[in-house]
Each structure stands twice: as structure tokens, then as C-alpha cells.
Amino acid sequence: MNLKQLSEILGLSQTTVSRALNGYPEVNEDTRVRVQAAAAKHGYRPNSRAKGLATGRSMVIGHVIPSSSRHEMVNPIFGDFVAGAARKYADHGYDLMFTNADDTSIEDAYRSLFQRGAVDGVVLQGPKVNEHRIEVLNRMGVPFIVHGRSTGVEVPYDWIDVNNKRSFLRATRFLVDLGHRRIALINGLEDMDFAQRRRAGYLEALREAGLTPDSDLMRSAEMTEVYGHHETRDMLQLDDPPTAILTSSMISAIGVRRALNEAGLKMGKDVSVIAHDDDLSYLKNGQDVPIFTATRSSVRRAGEMAAEMLIERIKSPNDPVKTRLLEAELVVGGSTGPVPNRH
Amino acid sequence: MNLKQLSEILGLSQTTVSRALNGYPEVNEDTRVRVQAAAAKHGYRPNSRAKGLATGRSMVIGHVIPSSSRHEMVNPIFGDFVAGAARKYADHGYDLMFTNADDTSIEDAYRSLFQRGAVDGVVLQGPKVNEHRIEVLNRMGVPFIVHGRSTGVEVPYDWIDVNNKRSFLRATRFLVDLGHRRIALINGLEDMDFAQRRRAGYLEALREAGLTPDSDLMRSAEMTEVYGHHETRDMLQLDDPPTAILTSSMISAIGVRRALNEAGLKMGKDVSVIAHDDDLSYLKNGQDVPIFTATRSSVRRAGEMAAEMLIERIKSPNDPVKTRLLEAELVVGGSTGPVPNRH
DNA sequence: ACTCATTTTCAAAGCGCTTTGGATGGCATG
DNA sequence: CATGCCATCCAAAGCGCTTTGAAAATGAGT
Structure with missing residues (x-):
């Protein structure tokens, strides 16, 4: 069922039918009702490609998931x-399109997506320091938003980020x-911007406290x-092992906990742990009392806001x-406690 | 840069340029080379909407992610x-489109996606028992594949599934x-087809062993x-608690382990645990020796195969x-051992 | 040189929609 | 009654591509 057929059934022109369905004022309310009823009855759905061609908009937003050869990994926060x-x-009538690209062709993926007219805008996830793609997108003139920021990029761009x-x-x-005093940081990949910022915060706190950073930690x-x-x-094998560990994700925090258990250490007593918690739906940080003391910020909420922006x-x-x-909350759970007294 | 402009630059007709780029035989090799060079030089990318309109294919596959109001959850295996x-x-020139739909409108989401001509085919994830959508898709005539199966659906359909x-x-x-003898099953949602099948396997093994299923477990x-x-x-509070636990996912297995640790029980010694492991990239089941004894089947690989099918x-x-x-492997890790001797 | 078959190129139609620039008719106004 | 003004509706052009049917160019055969 297409516009032409529908308009023939109704004995109206395509123009009028189109206008009736799209809410334009220059159409009698009676006919509008009649048209809408017929459209519903026959299950008419305007062809989105044709619509896109005519309007010049695709009503699609693009995301590119990097699946590099090095790290065949899909971050769970992605979901x-x-x-x-x-x-x-x-809510706004947009669809979402993915393209999978390896690290080398990721820029090309964005370019292709936009220049083919497949999308009206794109979301850039997981920016690195000096993220090259931002300037590329800027130059291309594609509307985009960055989830995160990129230190070193001078051009202005829209972003939403947690105050890492x-x-x-x-x-x-x-x-x-x-x-x-012996606080370790188990951080994300060095070249990711968020990792740099988290480390900066960590280092600043150590400096404030007069502690010297230890690269072993x-x-x-x-x-x-x-x-x-x-x-x-x-x-834990170090001569002077950490008494506290900061980690950049709930997932790795679970690994931390496992290692502590294996070593016979009690989390929150022998070693304190703080994780960053993206508030994932399948990996909630406990039910009432948080398992881990954590810096929490909902990545789902960030997704919603990014979309709106x-x-x-x-x-x-x-x-x-x-x-x-966005400011992350610091929620206190059972994984932290005072430093244990060394014998 | 569109076809018309490119053809004018080349002094050729749109027909010839189009054919040259799409590999049709009725074009001189010299001109083909010339056209391809010019296309590359000017960064010409055929508009996918126009192409789709003309060919009747969109070169897009649709996935629908259910984000019901009840379970605001995105399964991590999804990623x-x-x-x-x-x-x-x-690899095959297709893009991937998502639509988000709540449980009530999920059927409508598929219908819309296909009838608007937005996609050439769809993937149905997480089928329930008597999955209504399968018949809907069948009747619509949209090419589709089911990741999983649906007990009770009589119409034939393509699927790929693990032998749950x-x-x-x-x-x-x-x-x-x-x-x-006391083996518990921590399964997925009852109405999911995979959960039914896993339970069926569990019950059959109990029957074989002459054990009576206990609904408490x-x-x-x-x-x-x-x-x-x-x-x-x-x-664990039960009068006769389980000595072994089967669980349908690594994620919940982690919760199981946490509960065992809290109770001061040693996994693999006091209580055995077997998990189903989807081989997620961020949640590998250990490095060399598996943490959990597990039934393993890569969901990523399933995604690849589903796409190809x-x-x-x-x-x-x-x-x-x-x-x-697909047959899951049974990999033996450290989470299982002989039943402990009761005093 | 001329025909005929091939190879190579082209003009134009068509995909299904929106939108421009009228047409048409009804109604109040002078 | 003629005029002008809205309110409605419509025909046709255009979005950028593919593809059909035909024309032009080339080459082989006589």
C-alpha cells in the first residue's frame, strides 16, 4: 500500500493525503479524519526511503561500534x-543505525554513514585523548555529540560527560x-580520555595528601x-601491597574481589575497594546497601541525555x-573501611 | 556530490557512471577505471535512500530491543x-538498525520497520514460549531469523540456537x-523459551538419577x-540447602559466588556451581583455567551465524x-567438586 | 564500401514521497 | 451582480538513484 493507491481509494490527490497525514493546516478536518481512518484501516506506512529522499532527512541517528582487531570487545556499558x-x-521519531568498523576504518565509517545520507547525525562514543574523529566530524558538517570529552581537541563540540x-x-x-596510604588505581586504557581524567583526579588527591604516586600501583x-x-x-605480591584499590568499572571490580577472596583477604576490611558504577541494569551494585563503595552515574541516563542533545x-x-x-554520586557500600593496622 | 554532478564532470551519462561503479559488464574497462578514479577523487558516495528507492532494497537489517516498562534491562549478551x-x-554491505520498543508495541515495531521499507530483514531475539511475533513476521512476509526457538510455534522458520x-x-x-543430590537451578525468566529448555534438561537428568525435583530449588x-x-x-536458608547450583548466566553466577562467600562457603568445595557462559568479551570465564565450570557457547559467534543465515x-x-x-561445550573449572560429606 | 553483429553509451521512465504554485469553489462584501 | 478572499484541493516537479529500451560507435566479415 503506497500513497498513490491510498489516494485513489480515497478519491483524493496524493498531495491532500500526504498533507492530511502530516498535519498540515490546508486540509479540511473532515477529510483529514477520513484520510487517517483509511490509512489506519489499510495499514499504510509511508516508505521511509522515499520520504527521506523527498525531505532530505533520514530520521536516523548513527552510532559506530569499534570492534578493533586488537580488542574484540564490546563494552557492556554500550548496551x-x-x-x-x-x-x-x-520518542522523536528517529531510528538508530549501527555500523561496525575496525579501528583503522572508523573514520571512514562515519563519513560513509553521513555522506550517503544514511543518518542525520552521529554519536561518538569512547573518545580518546586528542580524538581525531572530532575534527573530522566537524569538518564534515555532520551534527554530532560526544559521549565523553577529548583533551587536546581545540574545536568546539557538543558533549556530555561525567565529571571523572x-x-x-x-x-x-x-x-x-x-x-x-597505599592506594592503587586500576584504570581503563591509557589513551581513553576518561581514564586520563580519572587518573588526574586520583593524582591530585594523592598530592593533596602529600603522597607520592607509585607507578606500581x-x-x-x-x-x-x-x-x-x-x-x-x-x-598483592608487591613488597608493599596496596590497602585500597580504585577501579574504573564494576566489571573489573568483580575481578578485584575475586583476587582478594583467593588471597584470603576480606574486602572492606583488609583491602578497601571503590569502583566506578555505571548503574548497569544487569549489574546493579547491590540491592539496598551497595556492595561496593562507588562513584555512580547512570550511563543509561547519559544515553538519554545525549540523544536529546x-x-x-x-x-x-x-x-x-x-x-x-554530570556529577557522579559517591555512594558508600561495604567495600571500604579504615586502613588495617599493620603488625 | 551526486551522480548527476559526477557524470557531468566526466562527460558521461548517469547511466554509464552508475553502471561503471556497480560493476556491470556493458561498460568499457577504460571508462570504468576513469569513473572509479573520479568517484574516489571527489569522494562520491551514492545516496543510500535514493539507491534504496530505485532498487527496492534498503540494505539494512533490523533488530528490536525490548525495553519493557517491567524490566528496564538490556541483557549484556545483547552487545x-x-x-x-x-x-x-x-561484510555484505548491510547496515544494522535498532528500534526500541516496549513490550506492548514490539510487534508494531517490527511491522513498522519492515512495512516502511526501512529494513530488508529482521532478527528476533529472546523468543518466548509460543512466541506470537514469529507468526506475525511470517504473515508479513519479512525475511527473519530467530535467535533461539519457540516451543509451541508450528509454522516453520529459520533459527539458530544453542542446544540448551x-x-x-x-x-x-x-x-x-x-x-x-540437592541441585538447584537458577534459571532465566519462566516465559523465555531457553529457560524452559534448560529446565527440561535439568529435570531429565534428575529423573535419570531417580531424584525428585524440588520446587524450592x-x-x-x-x-x-x-x-x-x-x-x-x-x-542457603533452607533446611536442606543445595550442594550444587546451576545457573543460566555468568552474571548471576557472580551473584551466586558472592552469596556463597558471604555465607563463608567455598565454591567448588562446599557448594558446586555451574554457569552458562556466553563467552562475553568483557566477562571471560577466567584466563586459562575457567573460574566456573560452565556450559559455554559464544553468543558473538551465534550473532555472526545468525547474520549470515x-x-x-x-x-x-x-x-x-x-x-x-549449536552444542555448548562443558568446560570444567574450579567451581565444581564432589559433594561434601555431611556430618 | 557495406552489412551485420557487438560493444558501448545514452535519454528517459520510474521508485514513493513532499512541496511549489496554481486551480476551484464558496462566501461575504461593496 | 461582480469582486475579492479564504479554505480546499490538485497537477506536476523534484529528491538521487537504477534500469529499460534505443541509439551510436566499433569491428568483423564479405
Whole structure:
């Protein structure tokens, strides 16, 4: 069923039917009702490609998931972020399109998506320091929003981010206040912007407390469970092992906990742990009392907000740059406690 | 840069340029080379909407993520499945489109996606028992593939699934062979098809062993970490608590482990645990020796295969129905051991 | 040189929609 | 009654591509 057929059934022109369905004023209310009824009855759905061709808009937002050859990994926070975004897209009549690209062709993926007219805007996830893609997108003139920021990029751009520095600053201070002096940081990949900011917060808190950073206590890699476990076990072997561990994700925190258990150490007593908690739906940080003391910020909510900001940007391309910095809460759970007395 | 402009630059007709770029034979090799060079130089990318309109194909596959009001949850296996699928889509020139729909409108979401001409085929994830959507999709005539199966649906359809029954049968037998008699099952939501099959396998193994199923030991809900923890803690309170626990996901297995630790029980010694492991990239089941004894089947690989099967289906709509049953491996890790001697 | 078959190129129609620039008719106004 | 003004509706152009049917160019064969 297409417009032409529907209009023939109704004995109206395509113009009128189109206008009736799209809410234009120059059509009699009676006919509008009649048209809408017929459309519903026959299950007419305007072809989105044809509509897109005619209007020049695709009503689609693009996301690119990097699936590099090095790290065949899909961050679990991806699911919740996307769910949040997709929900808002749906509210505004947008669909969501993914492209999978490996690290080398990721820029090309964005270019292709936009220049083919497949999407009206894109979301850039997981920006690195000096993120090249931001300038590329800027130059292309595609509306976009960055989930995160990128230190070193000078051009203005829309972004939404968690105040990573502040939240790790606060978390570290919290540990310092509990008497900890040997505080480890199990961070995400070094070149990710968020990891840099978290480290900066961590280092600032150490400096405030007059503590010297120890490179043995600073680890960074993809934040898997296995990684959290591995690094923790490794650090526990040190001559002067950490009494507290900060980690950048709930997933690796679970690995940390596993390593502590294996070593016969009690979390929150022998070793304190603070995790960053993205408030994932399948991996809630406990039910009432949080399992881990954590810096919490819902990535799903971030997805929703990113979507809304992007849609606004598409609507008004010339508005001044919009940015949004979310503060993470520091929730206290059972994984932290005063530094144990050494014999 | 569109076709018309490019053809004018080249002094050729749009027809020839189009054909040259799309590899049709009726064009001189010299001109083809010339056209391709010019296209590359000017960064010409055919508008996908226009192309779709002309060809009647959209080169897009649709996925619908249910984000019901009841369970605001995105299954983490979703990410890996999609990553696998998207990779294969990309190989074949397809894009991937998401729509977010709540439980009540999910059927409508599929209908809309296809009838608007937005997608050439769809993937149905997480089928329930008597999955209504399958018949809907069948009647609509949209090419589709089901990740999983649906007991009670009589119409033929393409699917790819893990042999859930067999894998839980084997896992349960394994526990029985270790001497366990009180074996609990922490399963997914009752109405999910996979959950039914896993239970069927579990029950069959119990029957084989002459054990009577105990409804106190069979739990089912959304497979979160918190849920695994909650049910385990609950069952440990029983007069006759389980000595072994089967669980449908690594995520809830982590909750199980947490509950065991809290109760001062040693996993693999006091209580054995077997989990189903989807081999998620961020949640590997240990590095060399598996943490959990598990029934393992890569959901990413399933995504890849689903994508390929769907693309074949789109190419040849009249081929006989294709199905694919994957066997999960039973990998032995540290979470299982002989039943402890009761005093 | 001329025909005929091939190869190569092209003009134009069509995909299903929106939108511009009228047409048409009814109604109040002078 | 003629005029002008809305309120409604419509025909046709255009979005950027593919594809059909035909024309032009080339080459082989006589």
C-alpha cells in the first residue's frame, strides 16, 4: 500500500493525503479524519526511503561500534547507553543505525554513514585523548555529540560527560581520609580520555595528601573482569601491597574481589575497594546497601541525555555549542573501611 | 556530490557512471577505471535512500530491543551478539538498525520497520514460549531469523540456537556424577523459551538419577547479579540447602559466588556451581583455567551465524527453512567438586 | 564500401514521497 | 451582480538513484 493507491481509494490527490497525514493546516478536518481512518484501516506506512529522499532527512541517528582487531570487545556499558538513547530517539521519531568498523576504518565509517545520507547525525562514543574523529566530524558538517570529552581537541563540540576527575578525586580523598596510604588505581586504557581524567583526579588527591604516586600501583587496560583480577593479584605480591584499590568499572571490580577472596583477604576490611558504577541494569551494585563503595552515574541516563542533545543540535545546527557535565554520586557500600593496622 | 554532478564532470551519462561503479559488464574497462578514479577523487558516495528507492532494497537489517516498562534491562549478551552480527552485515554491505520498543508495541515495531521499507530483514531475539511475533513476521512476509526457538510455534522458520536442553542435561549429570543430590537451578525468566529448555534438561537428568525435583530449588527471574545473589542466599536458608547450583548466566553466577562467600562457603568445595557462559568479551570465564565450570557457547559467534543465515534468506526467500543447533561445550573449572560429606 | 553483429553509451521512465504554485469553489462584501 | 478572499484541493516537479529500451560507435566479415 503506497500513497498513490491510498489516494485513489480515497478519491483524493496524493498531495491532500500526504498533507492530511502530516498535519498540515490546508486540509479540511473532515477529510483529514477520513484520510487517517483509511490509512489506519489499510495499514499504510509511508516508505521511509522515499520520504527521506523527498525531505532530505533520514530520521536516523548513527552510532559506530569499534570492534578493533586488537580488542574484540564490546563494552557492556554500550548496551545501556544505547538503550537510553534509542528510547529518546523513538520518542522523536528517529531510528538508530549501527555500523561496525575496525579501528583503522572508523573514520571512514562515519563519513560513509553521513555522506550517503544514511543518518542525520552521529554519536561518538569512547573518545580518546586528542580524538581525531572530532575534527573530522566537524569538518564534515555532520551534527554530532560526544559521549565523553577529548583533551587536546581545540574545536568546539557538543558533549556530555561525567565529571571523572572530580569523582576520582573524591573517591581517593575518601580513602585517604580512612587512613589509606597505599592506594592503587586500576584504570581503563591509557589513551581513553576518561581514564586520563580519572587518573588526574586520583593524582591530585594523592598530592593533596602529600603522597607520592607509585607507578606500581597504577595499572591500565581494557576493563574486563579478568584484568581486574590479574592486576590485583599482581599487586598483592608487591613488597608493599596496596590497602585500597580504585577501579574504573564494576566489571573489573568483580575481578578485584575475586583476587582478594583467593588471597584470603576480606574486602572492606583488609583491602578497601571503590569502583566506578555505571548503574548497569544487569549489574546493579547491590540491592539496598551497595556492595561496593562507588562513584555512580547512570550511563543509561547519559544515553538519554545525549540523544536529546543531539536531536536539538540537528534541529538547530547553529545554536551555540552545548555541553553537559554530570556529577557522579559517591555512594558508600561495604567495600571500604579504615586502613588495617599493620603488625 | 551526486551522480548527476559526477557524470557531468566526466562527460558521461548517469547511466554509464552508475553502471561503471556497480560493476556491470556493458561498460568499457577504460571508462570504468576513469569513473572509479573520479568517484574516489571527489569522494562520491551514492545516496543510500535514493539507491534504496530505485532498487527496492534498503540494505539494512533490523533488530528490536525490548525495553519493557517491567524490566528496564538490556541483557549484556545483547552487545556481543550484535557485535558479531554487525560485523557480518558489514561484510555484505548491510547496515544494522535498532528500534526500541516496549513490550506492548514490539510487534508494531517490527511491522513498522519492515512495512516502511526501512529494513530488508529482521532478527528476533529472546523468543518466548509460543512466541506470537514469529507468526506475525511470517504473515508479513519479512525475511527473519530467530535467535533461539519457540516451543509451541508450528509454522516453520529459520533459527539458530544453542542446544540448551542437552547442555543443561549434561551439566546436571556432571553434578549427579559428583554425588550431588540437592541441585538447584537458577534459571532465566519462566516465559523465555531457553529457560524452559534448560529446565527440561535439568529435570531429565534428575529423573535419570531417580531424584525428585524440588520446587524450592528451582528459581527463575531476569538473570542479574543481584538476582543470583538473592536466590542463593535464600536457598542457603533452607533446611536442606543445595550442594550444587546451576545457573543460566555468568552474571548471576557472580551473584551466586558472592552469596556463597558471604555465607563463608567455598565454591567448588562446599557448594558446586555451574554457569552458562556466553563467552562475553568483557566477562571471560577466567584466563586459562575457567573460574566456573560452565556450559559455554559464544553468543558473538551465534550473532555472526545468525547474520549470515539471514542474509542468505534475504537472497533466496524460497529456500527451504534453515536451522542450526549449536552444542555448548562443558568446560570444567574450579567451581565444581564432589559433594561434601555431611556430618 | 557495406552489412551485420557487438560493444558501448545514452535519454528517459520510474521508485514513493513532499512541496511549489496554481486551480476551484464558496462566501461575504461593496 | 461582480469582486475579492479564504479554505480546499490538485497537477506536476523534484529528491538521487537504477534500469529499460534505443541509439551510436566499433569491428568483423564479405
